[in-house]
Amino acid sequence: MDPTVMLPPKPDRRWTIAKQLGLDTAVVRFWGVDEWWEYDTLMRTKTRFADHGFSLDVVEDRPPMEKTVLGEEGRDEEIATVKTLIRNMGRLDIDTYCWVWTENPLGVIRTSDSLPGRGDSQRIGYDHEWMERAPDHEAAGITEEELWDNLQYFLDQVVPVAEEAGVNLALHPDDPPTSPVRGVPRIVKSVDDYRRLLDMYDSPRHGVTFCQGNFSAMEADIPETIREFGDRIHFVHFRDVEGGERNFVETWHDEGPTDMKAAIEAYRDTGFDGPIRPDHVPRMVGEEDREDAMAGYTDMGRLFAIGYIKGLLE
Template sequence: MVELSLILPPEPDERWQLAKQMGVTSAVVHPLEIGDGQTEWTYDELTGMVNWFEDAGITLDVLEGSVPLTDRIRLGKEGREEDIENFKRFLRDCGAAGIPVVCYDWMAGIRWARTEAHVQSRGGSLVTGYDDAKMRGGPETDYTDVTREQLWDALEHFLTEVVPVAEEAGVKLALHPADPPKDEVRGVPRLATSVENYDRILALYDSEHNGVTFCQGNFALMETPVPEAIRHFGDRINFAHFRDVEGTPERFVEIWHDDGPTDMLAAMAAFEDVGFDGPMRPDHVPTMAGEDNSNPGYHTKGRLFAIGYMTGLLEKIGKS
C-alpha cells in the first residue's frame, strides 16, 4: 500500500508534530526544506538524522535532491571519476544508516525551472508557473555546447558504476523527470522527458535499484496518460510525487490537488493496482492565507490539505 510521506526538516519543529497528527510517519528530506542546499553528508550526519527521526516515531525514507551529484558527472567531464567515487561512498553511508531511497536528477546547468511564483489560484492562493518564452535569451552559459549523446553516454557510465553499489547497499535510486519535461531548456538538452526515454534509461542498467521518481506533475505534461504511465513502469517506481499541473511543457501552472485536469482517483488507483508500497509525498502545494510565500510550493498548510485529500482517495479505493 502507498506510504504517505511529507517533506520534513532534518531537525524537529512543529512540522514533525503536525505530520504525526495527520497520521504521517514517513519523512523525505529535501534541500529546499533544509534551506542551505546541503549535498554533502557524512555517515555520522546521516545516522544522527535517522536516529532523531526514529526517536520521534518517524522513518526517514528518502533523501531527495540533497545528494552529491555534480555536473562533472552529468556531462562526463574531467574529474567525474572522483565525484562518482564520492557518490558511491554516499550510497554506502545511506545504506548503512538505513535510508532506503535516493532521489536524483539528470538536469545539467538549469535544473528545476520556474518563471513565476505568484500566480493567483483558488481563493487568492499562490502557485508557481513556467513560461518558456520568459526562459529564452540571456547570456550564454558553459552548457551551450552540451550534446544529447554526451548526456546519454555520461548517464550510462554513471549507472554502470553506481547501481551495483546501490544494490549492495540496499538503496534504491529514483530518477526525477526533467522539470519541465522539455527536450531542452535555454539550449541545454534534457533526457528524462518522456515514457520512451525512461524506458531507455531503465534499460541502461536493468535493476530495481535503477528506478523512477514518478513526479506526477511532470508525467502529466507528457503524452502518455498518467494512470497508463504508472501501470507501464509498475515496480520500477521507487518514489512518487503526487501533484497536478495545467497547461503544456511550454506554459503551465501548478494547480490544487483536487482542481486539475488529471483524474487523481484513477492515478491513485493505478499506484495501488501495481502494488506500489513506497513513499509518496504531495508536491508543489499552493501558498495559503497567512503564509508569506517565501518558499513557493513548499509551505505547510497546502501540504496538510493534500495529505487529507490523498488519504481520502486511498480510503475510497480501499472501500471499492
C-alpha cells in the same frame, strides 16, 4: 502506500504538523548542511527522526553532480561521493535515493511564483518564452548523445553499488520536461526517455520517482504509464499541472486534469507500497510565517494535499 512529506533534518514546526497529520514516514532534504552524505550526519538524522516517531525512508537531496552530467574532469570524485551516500544509506536502512540528471546544471525552473489561483491563493508556473529570451548557459553546446553517454558511465558505476547496498535509485524527471533550456539539452523529459534509460541498466534497483506533474506536462496517460513502469516506481510525487511541457501552472490536487483516484488505483494495481508525498502546493492567503518556505513548499497547502491523499487511499 505511505503518505509522507519532505522535512528538514532537525525538528521544527513542520515535524509537529506532520505528526498531527498522522504521518510516520519522512523524506529529508539537507538544506545548508555540508557533506551530509557522510555516515555520522546520516546516522544522527536517522536516529533523530526515529526518536520523534518517524521512519526516514527517502533522501531527496543530491551531492554535486554537474561535472558528472557534463562529462568533465572531476566526475569520478563526484561519483565517489554518490557511492558513499548510497553505501551509508544501506548501512542505515534508508530505502530510496531520489536523484536527478539533466536538471544539472540548470535545476528546477519556474518563471512565475504568484499566479492567481482559487480564493486568491498563489500558484507557481513555467512559460518557456522567458527561457528563450535568456542568454545561453555556459554548458550550452553539449549534445544529447554526450549526455546519454555520461549517464551510462554513471549508471555502470553506481547501480552495482545500490544493488549491493540494497538501496533504490529513483530518477526524477527533468522539471520542466522540455529541451533545450538556455541551450542545454535535457534527456529525462518523456516516457520514451524513461524507457531508454531504464533499459540502459536492467536492475530492480534502478527505477523511477514518478512525479505526476512532470508526466502530466509530458502529456502522458498517468494511470497507463504507472502500470507500464510498475515495480520500477520507487517513489511518488503526487501533484498535477495544467498545460504542457513549455507552459504550465501547478494546480491544487483536486482541480487539475489528472484523474487522481485513477492514479491511486493504478499504484495499487501494480503493488506499489512505497512513499508518496505531495509536491508544489499553492501558497494560501496569510502564509508568510516561514521566510525560508520555497514556492511550492509552504505548509498549509500541504495540509490539504496530505488530507486529500489519505482520503483517496482510504
